[in-house]
Amino acid sequence: MVKKILSVAICAIVLLFVYAPILLLVVYSFDSSKIINIHEFSFSFELYKQLFRDQKIMQILFNTVWLAFAAAGLSTILGTAGAIGIFYSRKRVAKPLNAVSQIPVINAEIVTAISLALLFSMVALYRTYFSLIVGHMVLCTPFVVLSVLPKLKQMDSNTYEAALDLGASPAQALFKVVIPQIFSGILAGFMLSVTLSLDDYIITAFTKPKTFDTISTYVYNAVKNGTNSSTPALRALSALIFVVMIVILLVINLRARKPANKGA
């Protein structure tokens, strides 16, 4: 019994630590004062009104989302093809590819970021949309490969041959038999890519065009320039993102977690 109470207490304290800042922001997003003051709270939707009227923030929100989906989409295509290619290649091709593929995963983001800055400045593509998308793809694609490869390994390799045997061309076999069987891995890779891209600051900061901002770069710069307290609407933005993300994640995880993909 004592053990149980202790366990619950430890969990509660850690959860409080994890969710306190989020809760604070959500609560005070309904208070329009510029700086959070624990002794004063007057309920209003003022910050939300400001937020949706703020053209700049809306533009940034849009930027962040399209960047995430574009980068994730491209990464998913490249990574899925790459994983299939690696899976069916001989060891001496697959091994080095796998090893190089691990570099962006293990590497510090700042090192990846400056390495891309060096490359793109040499070919006059530094701080363009191209460098931005490529930067995010470098971040995401290896994770797509990591999500898809295990699904390929789980697949009965004879099913591809069975499709050919039944008259399918290699392309038909790939799309009708292989892709459907690894689809859960592809989807996981895509979702992971979206979150990685949404979450990223450092690579974005080193590859983005000067006038382009995502939520990450905008908020960081606002803190840096001391302008964050002059834009309390950011509080509403954060609160909104927190709540939306938490709801999405809970819904997905409560609904889709069948025993089949539990240990995947």
Add this chain to the structure above:
Amino acid sequence: MQRFHFSRKQLCIPYGLFLALFVVIPMLLILFYAFTKETDGNLSFSFSNFIGFFTSRAKLSTLLMSITIAIISTALCLLIAYPIAYILARSSFRKKNVLLMIFILPMWINFVLRITALRELLDLIGLLESQNYLNTLIGMVYDFLPFMILPLYTTLEKIDKSYLEAAADLGGNKFTVFTKVTFPLSMPGVISGITMVFMPSMTNYVVSDTLSNFNITILGKLIDEYFTTYDNWHMGSMISIILLLIIFLTMLATGGFKDNEKEARGTNLW
């Protein structure tokens, strides 16, 4: 005919080219920049960046402090995450995964926003103005805790209960069962967690900047400054090489060169 036997393998060509262009070449460029210097527009091979780094008191103290911060954050993460992972893994609750999800859910939310929220909280309780180091440590733990909980939970959950029963059956008390069986068996998770937390705590300068009011410079920040503020890409590259060396050494020391990375990043949660 040739098409049938090569088409699937050929699918790795675009990815291979992508990796060569945007991973291998850029990394080689860092190496190149690190060992060259620019004088009057001419590049020449040079150890000056290397020597410059190790003779600069400021840079060495940054390095030392980064490592210290990283070690303390990693240790704190481990101390907090282990009991949580242990409790969750041992819980008889039917939907353990949902419980786990609640703990690690913030890792899917933009970290800049979360750190800014933490900043507001620290400001509110009066720590922000004075406690730069403490705040940075709190921030690192706050940001990276899920990356420690997840691999620990995964390994602890996988431990076959019969090992524990066998150990108890052979006369081990709860403490010895934990120290002699559970903990050693959870080492892969511990190592995976350490590699996931240690390196980012040395380099993620958004956390240290936001929570120390730009007063603490960690290694990642130093690289950033040499690129954006001082415009000395050669020194910036050299510091990156030193950072890579540290990453390599920690991986070597912890034997982390295994593919436990993806688990730690939670590819399995989507």
Add this chain to the structure above:
Amino acid sequence: MAELKKEEKIIEIVNVSKIFDETAAVQDISFYVRKGEFITFLGPSGCGKTTTLRMIAGFDIPTSGKILLGGKDITNLPPNRRPVNTVFQRYALFPHYNIYDNIAFGLKLKKIPVTYRNDKDETYTKMQKLTRKEIDEKVRAALAVVDLEGFEKRSVSTLSGGQQQRVAIARAIVNEPEILLLDEPLGALDLKMRKEMQIELKEMHRKLGITFIYVTHDQEEALTMSDTIVVMKDGRIQQIGTPTSIYNEPANAFVADFIGDSNILNGTMVAKYTVRFCNKNFKCVDDYEKNEKVDVVVRPEDIVMTDPDKGMLKGRVVSVVFKGVHYEITAMVGRSEMVIQSTQSRNVGDIIGMDIEPDNIHIMKKEFTVNQYDGYITKKNTVVFGDGEFDCDVTTLYPGSHLDEEGYLITADGEKIDLTDVDVTVEVGLEDIEISDNADEGGARGHIVQLIYKGDHYQYIVRTEENEEDYVFDIPDLWNENDYVSIKIKPENIHMRLKQEIK
């Protein structure tokens, strides 16, 4: 069986080899398959049978050689263009499709020529997909063949292994292939299910009238189902024949051993239609050169037990196992083991006599490359074999071992072993034997019973007197037949293997 008489070759394999990463999976095999027959590739794992099947299906391309289908070269034709369908070992059903869609997979891809007549009364042909109705009918018919009517909407994961197997067969036969390839299709089923499916497959073969090419490592399955069996080993064909001929006239010791139970003994031809093994001469029906080294194969059911003094052979029973229909009795004849199947039982320790009919003694020529003997180690760390005693290096039995002062063997792990009376198999190369006319110089003595000139050297056979053991060797010098000589072998040329691990 009517089709068999046509002798029409549907598949012909010509000098086909397949090399994977420098190891040959299949080496220079040639054979043909008659239209409508049930042919089985039989052999242990790694013998190349599955590779051969995969080359017929088109999944692997031969490194060299040709595959002809109805006389046309299809060696390099991709699998989707071959009129051949495969039933895979683990079924390879598509988990994301239901049973109907699995079976309809090939039909939906298929295009058939349809002839039309236009206004001007000209005919023209168009390649067209099958209609929904046609596909429905064919799928239903295929499900009926495998007794799974009404399973269309079920998902693969809800079926038992046996049912999945049937779906896999339905999915293949629905395309009306000329040849059905089956890669150990019953391997994953339990024994009872396997027996049932064997009968069903045979029945299906009869009804469909198409060619079945079957791969298995189960000799009983092969014997039960096939018209023709191809026995393979190490990528080579050992024998092709009907089940009866393969069982009754195995081409070599491997086939004899692999198909059914058998006693395989070392023998020597001593006269026309006379073979010597177990120190006795036997009449036999095969004729080989005198002094030829041969493998003698005797099926356990062909040994008849008699009174101890009446049989051609005499042995002591060492084990008796009841096997349901018969007893399996193992007897030692000298140092050779003899397995007997009989409806009569004996007790362990009994001395029995054994008779073998000449018809039941199968003799196969042996490629003689090395002298092989049964031997044992003495107290003095010498080895006794072939009616002689030789110095040897017992430490070769255990890598890294050495002898202590008392002559005990100390292994690499520091374990102390007493080798006295330990049984070993001894091999001596043909180049490693010398002879001398000084009888005391060598380890064994005998008369030269044969010498053959082989171009640059002579091959000799020296036979001992006591047990008539033979030493075969190549030396350049000329000796005379019937010379009495002693056999010399250097200790390092005596290659020994433990018969079993000792504790």
